[in-house]
Structure formats: C-alpha cells, structure tokens
Amino acid sequence: MKVFRRRMAPIILVSSVSLGLLSMTGCGSSTTSTPAATVNKPEHGGTIIQALGPLVAINWYLPLRPVAYNSLYDAWAASLMYKGLFHIAPNGTIDFGRSIASAITWNKEGTVYTVKMNPKWKWSNGSPVTAEDVQFTWNLIKAASAPTAPAPWPYAGADSGGVPQLIKSFQVLGTHEFQITLTNPVNQTWFEYNGLGDFIPLPEQAWNRYPNNINLELSYLASNGNNVNFFKVIDGPFRLTSAVQNVSWTFTPNKHYDGHLPYVNKFVLAYQTSETSEVNALKTGGVQVGYLPLSMYSVRSQLPHDTLNTSYSYSIDRTILNFKSPQVGNIFRSLPVRQAMQMGIDQTAIIQSLYNGMGVPGTGPVPLHPRTFLAPQLIKPIYSYDPEKGKQLLEKNGWHLVHGIMTNNAGQQLSFNMQYDSGSSTVLAMVQIMQQDWAKEGIHVSLSPLPFASMLQYHHQPTKWEIQTGLGWSYGGSYPTGGGMYSTGGGYNFYGYSNSKMNSLIAATHSPQPSPADSQKALDAYQMFAAQQLPNLWMPVPQGLGEIENNIHGVRSSANNFTDAISPQYWWVSQ
Known part of the structure; x- marks a missing residue:
C-alpha cells in the first residue's frame, strides 16, 4: 500500500486527494480523441517522458521504504529497477x-x-x-x-x-x-x-x-536511498542513470534483463512545477504521457495530438486526523466530533463543481472501483452532507457556540489547522469548500499549503500537524484489509487511531475462513465498522484523466489499475 498525490484538476495522490490522473496506471477505461493511424509492429528507439504530479519529486529508490518515503512515485522508481516476487x-x-x-x-x-x-x-x-x-x-x-x-x-x-x-x-x-x-x-x-x-x-x-x-x-x-550510483546491480527492466532533483529522473534499458526488454532508449519521469506547466508541456510535446487536471478539462480541445483515457485506480482518498496531536488528539478521539466533521464535507459539491461530475464519493476503506470487495451497503456514504445535523450532534455531546466556534465546558475549541497539498489548484478549491462548510457547524479550520514531500515527512512528527488532506491511498494490488492503516500500531497508522473492536474485525479478515463467501463476510464487517467509526474522513475520488501522445503506444495495453504500477518496457514510439 502506498500514499500518492493525485493529479487533479484539482486532485492529489501514493495516497492523495488531487484529482486528475492517478498516474498512468489508470489509462485504460475509456478513450476519446482520434488516435494516429494504427501501427502494429513495435519500433525500437526514442525517448518517452512521463509527467509526475505538480511539485512531486522522487526521493527514495530502495524497494524497502520507510513511512516518510512511501509514495507511489518512489515505488515506481524502485519497481523499474527491482522486480517483485510475483x-x-x-x-x-x-x-x-x-x-x-x-x-x-x-x-x-x-x-x-x-x-x-x-x-x-x-x-x-x-x-x-x-x-x-x-x-x-x-x-x-x-x-x-x-x-x-x-x-x-x-x-x-x-x-x-x-x-x-x-x-x-x-x-x-x-x-x-x-x-x-x-x-x-x-x-x-x-x-x-x-x-x-x-x-x-x-x-x-x-x-x-x-x-x-x-x-x-x-x-x-x-544513506544510499537516493544515491543513483548505488543501484548498479538490478534485475528489473531499467536502470536509473540520472536524477536531477526537481527536474527529471532518467531510466535506460537494463540490457541484461531476463524479461521483456524495453523498446525505448530512455524513459524519463519529469518534475512539474504546476498543473498549468504540465498541460503546456502536453501541448508542446515536452511530455508524451501525462494527465489533464479536472479543473482544466476545457483545455482538452487544445490537445489534438493526444488521446484522452479515463479510469479509476484501486485507491481511496481521505482526510487524516492526528489522534497523537498533543493539542487536539483527544478531541479527534471523540466519535461525535468525527461524525460532525464528516457530515460537514459536501462530497457531491466537490465532485460536481471541482471534478466536472467525474468522481465518486468516498464511503469507506474499500474502493468503489472495481466493486470486487466492496460491501453492498457502502455503494453510498453512511454520512450524508448535513451541517445542521452535524451541529446538533455536537450540541448534544457537550459543545456550544462561543463567538462562532464550538467550545466545551473545559474550554476546548473545535479549531484546527489543516495542511493540504500545495501543488494543485483543485485541492486549494476543495479545502476552501471544506473550510466554509465546517464553519456552518462551528468548526474553525485554518489552512496551510505544503509540498507533498513535506506532508509525508511530518507523518512521524505528531507535533507538526493536526489535519492533512489532499493525499490518496493506493492498495497497490493488495487485499484491502486495514491492518497497516487502522490496527493499533499498524505500520502506516502514524496518526495513532486505536479501537479494540476494529483490531478484532481486522484480525478476522486475516483469519482462515471456510469459503470465499465467509471471507467476504468478514471483510464486509470490517469495512462497515470502519465506515461508521471514521478512523479518517472519507473524501470523494476523482476519475483519472490520462493524456497520451498519439505516437506513443503500449501505455493503455500495459496499464494496471489494480496495482497502480507502470510498465514502460512495453511502451514504444512510432516515427
């Protein structure tokens, strides 16, 4: 499982909230625009440049990753050089x-x-x-x-x-x-x-x-996690030959690879300073494989030499609450507070106004696309947008308005700081909607933009943050139980959520079951409890919009929405 910063138009991604293309892994559902004439035989040579999300850098090349470097993009770099067991x-x-x-x-x-x-x-x-x-x-x-x-x-x-x-x-x-x-x-x-x-x-x-x-x-x-020269002995299709921080990461074929040898001479993952610069690179041909931010969907007509591909990856988006925060952690441990906060998120408005209607609401810890493991009760959210109901719930649980902010008898206030991914204009618009709607419940939130990498670095520094949003979570081909995220002490439970019943339900999904139906029943029980208990707040998931230059082939056919992996050894350029 990995955190990602979604490319949004306004989106985020490993796991982020930007909306747009969740990497090129999701190129494969539907296609618009007229592609170039079909070329049946792959050609060797050429360079393919793929855009990373705005302000996203690759900072770690080792296949084993600490939490601070557990991004989808770091995983891409490692996977090009080192093969998984299967x-x-x-x-x-x-x-x-x-x-x-x-x-x-x-x-x-x-x-x-x-x-x-x-x-x-x-x-x-x-x-x-x-x-x-x-x-x-x-x-x-x-x-x-x-x-x-x-x-x-x-x-x-x-x-x-x-x-x-x-x-x-x-x-x-x-x-x-x-x-x-x-x-x-x-x-x-x-x-x-x-x-x-x-x-x-x-x-x-x-x-x-x-x-x-x-x-x-x-x-x-x-100490060698980002040392290009360290990664000389590899078994994957590519080797990393150049890394210029905040510019590009260049891979060339591993000529000794025992699998499908790459067609291209170079594959480049390119840093982007903004969504606008990425779209401009698509227009000029500076990027051949990229994404169209949902907020810039109207620009589609200006990309006549690209093919648009829409898809959903196997991921969720969430707003993370810091239960370890010395300032507000005890407030977040109150379920009524979390429920009110979830009722104050207008997922429909975000999807319609920011994602051009191309998205689905977040309902729980299991993705809606595909619905292979989804509990049928979670096709729709348990908590609908209803700030008045959320306000009443807070008042029933000891909170009352003081100068417009919910306050309890101990003098604590529902006043928080929310960090968000600074690389996406869509995420900015999203957090502003959240801020305005939470204010209707008496929840005051200040906003702090941060680079994606900084947000990850803060995950093991409880004093540095209270709420984070704009991050997505990719299951990366794994069975969607919540052991790493929601069990007490889980490897990616850096925010300190703990619930004994949650632990038991997660353990049940890990235990042998007499039939596949019983396994799904255990998974349903876990995800229904998580959806109701809100170990984090569920956010809408945007559809990914991938743009591929018409003379680039193999991207869609090798795409893997289930794992979010990329396989550029199958990509090729027609002259």
Missing part, C-alpha cells in the same frame, strides 16, 4: 509467467508457505536471483520494523500483511526455493498478496556490507 495482472490474479516466483503453495492449515523461484532470473552482473536474496530482504524487514531500527526507519509495510509479527521462521530450502512458517493459521489469500508481496529479492552479495550488524546495514542502505 507480478499481479490487471484482473488481480498472479501471473507466474512474469514473476520471479514460479509457484506458491501452502498447507491446509495456512501456516506453511513454500515458494519456488524461476531460475531464469539473474542480476545484471550475471549472478542468479536466489532464495538467499529473499532471506536478505526478510532480515532487513524484520530489523527495520523493530523499535530499535535507526532513522529513517521503521519500515512502512510493517504489519500490513502479518509481516514481520506473524512469521515464526524463514528457511532456505534450496537455491531457488524457500519456506515461511507462521505462528498461527491465516487467510491464505491475504498472506499471499499482502505478506509474501513484501518479499522483493534484493542483491545480497552486492549490498550486504554489515552481515553481523543489521542496524548498521539499515543505516548504510538508507
């Missing part, structure tokens, strides 16, 4: 033909998982990708998830798939086979996707400088 297809199934793992089996109790690896995969230096490399990853994850891990750790994925706390042992069975034993039975599908998915093979022989001191090793790797 490849998840757009339909949500594992494609072993494109995976390092050739087979995954488990015992009937769901406690022992055996993974066989395809011996064809090699590192760029010619060494085979082995089970020892996966064991190296396991040792890093285990140490990076511990309380004693050095900064900037802990590991962002801690606990999201039962890793590392449920793992009893890791055993290398052979050069290309390993076995993981768990402490207790679990839902096998959940562990396969959310647990084993963390075990990205890393080049142990090249990277393991401190084999007898794992914390020194973690510090060593972190």
Whole structure:
C-alpha cells in the first residue's frame, strides 16, 4: 500500500486527494480523441517522458521504504529497477509467467508457505536471483520494523500483511526455493498478496556490507536511498542513470534483463512545477504521457495530438486526523466530533463543481472501483452532507457556540489547522469548500499549503500537524484489509487511531475462513465498522484523466489499475 498525490484538476495522490490522473496506471477505461493511424509492429528507439504530479519529486529508490518515503512515485522508481516476487495482472490474479516466483503453495492449515523461484532470473552482473536474496530482504524487514531500527526507519509495510509479527521462521530450502512458517493459521489469500508481496529479492552479495550488524546495514542502505550510483546491480527492466532533483529522473534499458526488454532508449519521469506547466508541456510535446487536471478539462480541445483515457485506480482518498496531536488528539478521539466533521464535507459539491461530475464519493476503506470487495451497503456514504445535523450532534455531546466556534465546558475549541497539498489548484478549491462548510457547524479550520514531500515527512512528527488532506491511498494490488492503516500500531497508522473492536474485525479478515463467501463476510464487517467509526474522513475520488501522445503506444495495453504500477518496457514510439 502506498500514499500518492493525485493529479487533479484539482486532485492529489501514493495516497492523495488531487484529482486528475492517478498516474498512468489508470489509462485504460475509456478513450476519446482520434488516435494516429494504427501501427502494429513495435519500433525500437526514442525517448518517452512521463509527467509526475505538480511539485512531486522522487526521493527514495530502495524497494524497502520507510513511512516518510512511501509514495507511489518512489515505488515506481524502485519497481523499474527491482522486480517483485510475483507480478499481479490487471484482473488481480498472479501471473507466474512474469514473476520471479514460479509457484506458491501452502498447507491446509495456512501456516506453511513454500515458494519456488524461476531460475531464469539473474542480476545484471550475471549472478542468479536466489532464495538467499529473499532471506536478505526478510532480515532487513524484520530489523527495520523493530523499535530499535535507526532513522529513517521503521519500515512502512510493517504489519500490513502479518509481516514481520506473524512469521515464526524463514528457511532456505534450496537455491531457488524457500519456506515461511507462521505462528498461527491465516487467510491464505491475504498472506499471499499482502505478506509474501513484501518479499522483493534484493542483491545480497552486492549490498550486504554489515552481515553481523543489521542496524548498521539499515543505516548504510538508507544513506544510499537516493544515491543513483548505488543501484548498479538490478534485475528489473531499467536502470536509473540520472536524477536531477526537481527536474527529471532518467531510466535506460537494463540490457541484461531476463524479461521483456524495453523498446525505448530512455524513459524519463519529469518534475512539474504546476498543473498549468504540465498541460503546456502536453501541448508542446515536452511530455508524451501525462494527465489533464479536472479543473482544466476545457483545455482538452487544445490537445489534438493526444488521446484522452479515463479510469479509476484501486485507491481511496481521505482526510487524516492526528489522534497523537498533543493539542487536539483527544478531541479527534471523540466519535461525535468525527461524525460532525464528516457530515460537514459536501462530497457531491466537490465532485460536481471541482471534478466536472467525474468522481465518486468516498464511503469507506474499500474502493468503489472495481466493486470486487466492496460491501453492498457502502455503494453510498453512511454520512450524508448535513451541517445542521452535524451541529446538533455536537450540541448534544457537550459543545456550544462561543463567538462562532464550538467550545466545551473545559474550554476546548473545535479549531484546527489543516495542511493540504500545495501543488494543485483543485485541492486549494476543495479545502476552501471544506473550510466554509465546517464553519456552518462551528468548526474553525485554518489552512496551510505544503509540498507533498513535506506532508509525508511530518507523518512521524505528531507535533507538526493536526489535519492533512489532499493525499490518496493506493492498495497497490493488495487485499484491502486495514491492518497497516487502522490496527493499533499498524505500520502506516502514524496518526495513532486505536479501537479494540476494529483490531478484532481486522484480525478476522486475516483469519482462515471456510469459503470465499465467509471471507467476504468478514471483510464486509470490517469495512462497515470502519465506515461508521471514521478512523479518517472519507473524501470523494476523482476519475483519472490520462493524456497520451498519439505516437506513443503500449501505455493503455500495459496499464494496471489494480496495482497502480507502470510498465514502460512495453511502451514504444512510432516515427
């Protein structure tokens, strides 16, 4: 799971609220505009430049990420150089033909998982990708998830798939086979996707400088997290050859890649100073793969050489409340306060006025598109926009207006600061709507724009923020349980939400069930409780608008809305 900054028109994204294109992963639903003549045979050569979101930079290239660097864009950079253990297809199934793992089996109790690896995969230096490399990853994850891990750790994925706390042992069975034993039975599908998915093979022989001191090793790797020259031994389709901060990140083909070799000579992820500059780059050809902010949808007619693709990625948008804040955390722990705040968010108005009607309301922790795992009761929000009802709820729970601001008998006020992503004019318009509507309930909110990277950096600094919005959450191909986000102490529960019933319901989604229907029943119970309890505030999700130059091919056909991954090794340029 990853946080993203959506490209909005006004949007945000890993997980953000900007609206627009949630990366190019979502190019594939519907298409408008007349593409160039069909070219059947891929051509080699050329450069493809893809736009990042406004003011979004890539700051971390390691496949293992701390919370502060757990963005979708950091994950893109890593995934171009390092293959995951398995490849998840757009339909949500594992494609072993494109995976390092050739087979995954488990015992009937769901406690022992055996993974066989395809011996064809090699590192760029010619060494085979082995089970020892996966064991190296396991040792890093285990140490990076511990309380004693050095900064900037802990590991962002801690606990999201039962890793590392449920793992009893890791055993290398052979050069290309390993076995993981768990402490207790679990839902096998959940562990396969959310647990084993963390075990990205890393080049142990090249990277393991401190084999007898794992914390020194973690510090060593972190010190090279954004060092381009460190990433020489790779097993993915591209290598990072140049990184100019706040300008561009250039990738060239890994000629020793054992999968589908890239067609292009260069693939570039380009920094954008604003939504307007990105659209101008589309007009001039400075960007070939980009996005159209929803707030600039009227500009579509000025892009005759591009094809527009609309889609939804498998993600949610949310406004995050800081339960750890020494100033206001105890206020946010009051459910009536959270309910009133949710009733004060006019999702319909945001969708209609800011997203040109191209969006869906946020209803809970499971995305509405596709509805594969969605509880049927959550097609619509539990809490409708009703600021008067929200005001009455606050008054019933000990709050009363003093100079226009809700105040309780202890003198506390519903007065907060909300940080938002500064890269999107749509997000700015959205937070202004929220500010005005909350004022109708007696909730005063001041607004602070921040760069996307700064918002992420504050996540483990409880004194630095109270509310954050403009961030999205991508499930990235995982089973949509909330262990990492909403369980007490979860790896991405940096905001300190804690509820014993929530913990139990999440645990039930991780437990073995007698049938798929029973598994869905457990997932429904969790998401219904989360939707009602509001561990964060649910926000509308905009449709992504992707723009692809007509002489660029393979983007739509290789798109994966389920994982939000990109596969530019399949993209090519027609002359």
